[in-house]
Amino acid sequence: MTDALAIQLRVVKGLALRDLAGQFGKRGTGIVFTFVTPMMQSAIIALMRLVAGAPGYGGMEIFPFTVCGVLYFRAFSLMNMALVDSLNQNRGLLYFHHVTELDIYLGKFVTQLTINLTVALVIYVAMRMAGVAPPADEPFFLLLLLIAANVFGFGFGLVIASLSLIVPKLQSLNRILNRILYFTSGIFFAVPEVPPAIREYLLYNPLLSMTEWSRSFYFLQYQTVYGNLYYFAEFLVVFVVLGLLLERLLRDRLVR
Amino acid sequence: MTALITLNRVSKYYQVKGRKRYILRDVSAKMPSGKSIGILGRNGAGKSTTVRLIARAERPNKGSITWAPGVEVSWPMGFGGGFLPHVSARDNVQLVSRIYGRDWHAIFERVEDFAELGSYIDMPLETYSSGMRSRFNFAMSVAMDFDCYLFDELMSVADVRFRQKAEEEIARLANRSTFVFVSHRMRTIQKFCQCVYVLNDAKLEYFERVPDGIKRYESL
Numbered sequence: 291m292t293d294a295l296a297i298q299l300r301v302v303k304g305l306a307l308r309d310l311a312g313q314f315g316k317r318g319t320g321i322v323f324t325f326v327t328p329m330m331q332s333a334i335i336a337l338m339r340l341v342a343g344a345p346g347y348g349g350m351e352i353f354p355f356t357v358c359g360v361l362y363f364r365a366f367s368l369m370n371m372a373l374v375d376s377l378n379q380n381r382g383l384l385y386f387h388h389v390t391e392l393d394i395y396l397g398k399f400v401t402q403l404t405i406n407l408t409v410a411l412v413i414y415v416a417m418r419m420a421g422v423a424p425p426a427d428e429p430f431f432l433l434l435l436l437i438a439a440n441v442f443g444f445g446f447g448l449v450i451a452s453l454s455l456i457v458p459k460l461q462s463l464n465r466i467l468n469r470i471l472y473f474t475s476g477i478f479f480a481v482p483e484v485p486p487a488i489r490e491y492l493l494y495n496p497l498l499s500m501t502e503w504s505r506s507f508y509f510l511q512y513q514t515v516y517g518n519l520y521y522f523a524e525f526l527v528v529f530v531v532l533g534l535l536l537e538r539l540l541r542d543r544l545v546r
Numbered sequence: 547m548t549a550l551i552t553l554n555r556v557s558k559y560y561q562v563k564g565r566k567r568y569i570l571r572d573v574s575a576k577m578p579s580g581k582s583i584g585i586l587g588r589n590g591a592g593k594s595t596t597v598r599l600i601a602r603a604e605r606p607n608k609g610s611i612t613w614a615p616g617v618e619v620s621w622p623m624g625f626g627g628g629f630l631p632h633v634s635a636r637d638n639v640q641l642v643s644r645i646y647g648r649d650w651h652a653i654f655e656r657v658e659d660f661a662e663l664g665s666y667i668d669m670p671l672e673t674y675s676s677g678m679r680s681r682f683n684f685a686m687s688v689a690m691d692f693d694c695y696l697f698d699e700l701m702s703v704a705d706v707r708f709r710q711k712a713e714e715e716i717a718r719l720a721n722r723s724t725f726v727f728v729s730h731r732m733r734t735i736q737k738f739c740q741c742v743y744v745l746n747d748a749k750l751e752y753f754e755r756v757p758d759g760i761k762r763y764e765s766l
Contacts, residue, residue, distance in 0.1 A: 297647070304644035311637060312630050382627025385603040386645050387619060542605050 298396075301388050305380075305397025306404070313401070324405060325412055328364055332356040332413075335478055347480035348512045350505060354423040357413060358504040359477035365406045365439040366446070366497060367468050372402045373447025374454065374461055391541045395448060403440045410436055428507040435504055442500075442526040448533025455543040476501035481516040489516070496525040549576035549614060550694060550724065551600055553750075556609035558592070558599060569595045570606070571748035579614060582725040584735040584756065586763040587745035593728040596745060597622050597698045600726060613694075620692040626683040631672040635663060635682050638671065639689075646690060653689045660715070661685035681708055688715050695719060698728045713737075732760055 314320045335356040339345060346355035376398040383389045417423035426432055454460040475497035481489060492498055493516055502517025553575040559566040569592030577583055587593045598604040599611055601622055613619055621628070629638045639657055643650035658667055661681045666674060674682065687695070697716075713734075716725070720738060729735055735742065735756060742759025744751045746766055753759030 300647050301645050304641060307644065308630065308641040311633050311641065382625075382629075385598075385601060385621040385625055385628050386642065387602045387621070388645055542607070 297388055298393060301393045302396045302400060305383070305389070305393060306400035309397055309401040310404070313405075325409055328357075328360050328409060329413060329416070331364075332360045335360065339478070344483070347483055348509075350480075350509045350512055351423055353417055354426075354508055355480075355505065356477070357417065357423075358508055359475070359501050361406075361410050361413065362436065362439045362500055362504045363472065363475050363477050363497060365410075365436055366443040366500070367472070368406065369399070369402045369440050369443025370447040370450070370464070370468065372398050373444060374451045374464055377451060392537060395444075395451070395537065399440070399444045402443075403437070406440055407433075407436065424509075426508045427510040431507040432504065435500065435507060438523070438526060439500055441530060442496075442522075445526060445529030445531075445533040448537055449529055452533065452536035452540045455540050471495065471497055474498065480505065480512075481514070493518075496522045548579045550579035550617060551577040551614075551619075551726075552612045553577075554610045554612070556599070556606045556611060558595060558604070558606045568748040570599070570745075570750070572609070573748070573750050574609075575743070575750050575752065577726070577743075578741065579617075580724065581740040582720065582727065582738050584727045584729065584739035584742040584759065585745060585750075586735070586742055586759060588766055591745045592748070593745055594622075594698050596750075597696050597726065597728050601696050617693045618691075620687055620690065620695045622696045622698045623684060623687040625687075625698070626671075626679060629671055629683070629686075632670045634668045634670055635661070635666070636668055638682075639686065642686065643690075648690060653686075656689035657682070657685045660688065660711075677705060677708070684708075684712055688719065692723060694724050694726065696726050699730065735760065 332353065333356075336352045339352060339356070346352040373395055376394055377391060380394050383394060384391070414423075414426070418425065450460055450464045454464075474492055474495050476492075481492070481498065481502055484492060499517040499519060499522040502514035503519050503522070505512050506514045506517065553570075553573055556570050556573045558569045559571075560569070561567075585593050585596060595604065599606055601619060602611070603621065628642065630641070633641075635657065636654060639654045640650045643653045661667075661678075661684075663674075663678060663682060666678060671679060671682065695716075716738060719725075725738055727735060727739055739756055742753045742756050742763075744753065744759055744762050744766070751762065753762060
């Protein structure tokens with residue numbers, strides 16, 4: 291291993307631990323909310339569907355149905371938001387000369403990935419213990435897809451964070467875009483439930499394919515017809531590559 | 547002359563109301579190794595920015611700044627922006643030591659001994675008074691061994707006794723390290739520096755002898 295890589299790994303590890311301490315520190319409430327928020331969100335959406343007379347689609351139990359939607363979208367969204375804010379919140383770290391902008395992003399990625407995976411695991415175990423969900427049919431692929439959702443969030447966040455050095459308003463637009471994606475990524479519905487005229491447009495959203503496949507991996511009896519994993523993977527690769535390129539090209543624009 | 551820090555055609559500017567305000571314009575300099583360097587200039591000339599550029603905390607718009615191979619340069623002394631306010635001094639020492647790959651126990655012992663924070667050492671930094679914060683920032687900086695320390699007058703909030711202690715520590719460090727000083731106190735420059743740069747009109751002017759540099763600064 292080269293010295294530079296060893297230093298980078300050490301720095302990223304240090305930053306990730308610092309970030310975890312910063313997020314949770316001595317405040318236990320931070321940890322509680324991290325787990326309670328997605329559970330509450332899933333429960334509310336499940337309740338809304340039940341009230342509307344639409345329990346889980348195609349034989350899927352309602353709670354894991356909504357949990358899949360919420361957790362995968364949150365993985366993407368929280369990672370994206372965390373990345374976009376990370377440089378603003380951690381500019382002071384650049385005074386430690388081993389630390390580069392990319393290290394700050396990578397440290398944030400490691401922290402948020404750890405949180406997102408832990409939250410998913412805890413919620414899965416809680417659902418199983420409460421008896422509201424069957425065992426997942428393809429847990430390995432569910433895990434891979436969850437990591438992919440985080441990586442997509444990383445790439446997307448990196449693109450926005452880098453471009454916002456030139457156009458600061460992009461950060462506000464990103465928040466609006468996230469809100470739109472929240473309602474169009476299949477958290478509330480399965481694709482076949484949507485009228486064809488709307489479905490055609492919704493399917494342009496790669497996160498909708500991600501949500502569909504998360505449900506297909508959880509319930510083998512639900513084979514998604516509309517979710518396209520390749521389409522999602524193409525977006526993921528393009529955004530990660532573009533994000534890394536833009537970060538390199540635009541980092542000099544940062545006024546610290 | 548071996549260079550500790552090399553500035554190669556460095557330009558740094560900020561956009562102010564649509565116009566470029568230059569801090570450094572096409573500046574080349576070889577800051578000598580083995581000597582402590584003073585940087586003088588009027589208020590607003592860009593001395594602090596220059597120190598941040600040297601610390602690599604800020605990038606030039608053009609040109610490059612390099613350190614001699616293997617040389618470790620500190621962050622600007624007394625700077626605390628990288629510390630987490632809601633965790634304790636102990637945890638901050640641990641976190642920063644990790645980034646630098648140092649033994650945090652050894653660093654912590656030195657910080658605890660030097661900063662004199664008592665039981666506050668385990669309290670979040672946000673509960674510290676400005677003086678305590680200043681003592682911690684300074685202690686943290688000197689507890690890490692660097693080949694070159696950067697000073698940007700930030701000790702103003704510490705009390706007289708601590709300032710004196712800090713000066714003694716700087717004198718001790720001078721036996722094994724060099725400094726880059728930004729200070730308006732000529733006594734400090736005269737005491738610790740062996741050469742001077744004067745920053746004026748986005749240019750750095752080098753003076754081999756400190757009194758000559760001070761004279762030039764006073765004529766600005």
